[in-house]
Amino acid sequence: MTRPVRKDALRNYQRLLETAEHAFTAHGTHAPLEQIARDAGVGIGTLYRHFPNRDALLAALLQERWIDQAALAEKLHEEDGDPVEALRTWLTAVARGTLLYRDLPDACLRLMSDPESEMHRAWKQVRDGGDRLLERARRVGGVRSDVTTVEMFALVHGAIAALHKSAAHHPGTVSDASRMIDLLIDGIAAPTAPRHPST
Amino acid sequence: MTRPVRKDALRNYQRLLETAEHAFTAHGTHAPLEQIARDAGVGIGTLYRHFPNRDALLAALLQERWIDQAALAEKLHEEDGDPVEALRTWLTAVARGTLLYRDLPDACLRLMSDPESEMHRAWKQVRDGGDRLLERARRVGGVRSDVTTVEMFALVHGAIAALHKSAAHHPGTVSDASRMIDLLIDGIAAPTAPRHPST
DNA sequence: TTGCGATCCGGAGGGTTCCTCCGTATCGTA
DNA sequence: TACGATACGGAGGAACCCTCCGGATCGCAA
Incomplete structure (x- = not known):
């Protein structure tokens, strides 16, 4: 049998998570890890033992939210x-989730598409939820088939990332997110070959 | 009057551009500048004198292409x-242009939205071209008004960036670019407020 | 309570990349 | 040919990443 985690280790783990959350919110996903360790009152070595790299730290912070997104898909489905x-509701929620930290969309895309990531299980749940919603919309002909x-x-995520990057010099644009989502949905919802409505 | 540029300076300038083009193509826009300087047979100081930062180097490489994009818009318009x-044709060309180097879409968004950038004049031409095409499409009711x-x-650019990032672990996806563009166009082309036509 | 492994901590330090600075070399004109 | 203007090179400081291991701490067992 394996011993329980030492309580100093647990305390440091939690402090690191909280501090990272603040740092990412304030400075984006590229916030220096050394700063986070310092602010958490912990050595840099301790940070790296708990989280072998930046993505592991991000993953720990995102896991819960991704599961929430999967749950929301399930709820909407039922x-x-x-x-x-x-x-539309679901994608808007997803978009809001990726607006949390600057450069989060890039990180999400990275975590999603990496099969080695510890996020892969959570991501699979999200994708399954999306698949169900998409499939249902497709059955009523509300979504292009491809x-x-x-x-x-x-x-x-690409749209949100672009928004963030443009917003660097034109602040306030972030509120346009929902319009972008609408636009995307309309594209997704359009019939497969919309500009020659023969049929 | 101002003296002509010394010919060794001109030679180094051109070598740097060529080398950077290769490096960015092979390793993306984050290719180490020191490597570029070395490959160009030039000291790092020389690189930084000609191009005060990475964006300036990128800008010099992109300028011509952006002007081409503006010209294409003009041609299509006429x-x-x-x-x-x-x-659709124009946006597809734009998308292809941003597929050149890995992480180029991010850089383009940065250069576009920075009014201090030396690219701002070229970007203005591109935007004007886009405006004209968009306006014409709007007049025939082919594009949402907002x-x-x-x-x-x-x-x-967001879509292409996302494609690049997903493709890191699933190579080959890049060919999906044109489908993404289609989807976007369909969204852009959709009627303005399709489901809540309330003023 | 004490002792002693097992576990965990800290931060020095090596690696990478960025960018600046200034002594030195080269150019081109007078 | 000589000299001022111009351009070159690379050492080095700064920021950040991550590893490694001697030493501190924890918690069970006696």
């Missing part, structure tokens, strides 16, 4: 409302 | 074909 509206959950995520 | 198709050229650029 509520049985308008499928396209459900998709779009995937992964692509939706790429587009949403 | 050819007087289907306005939405013209927009989308701007800047937003189109953000969406396209």
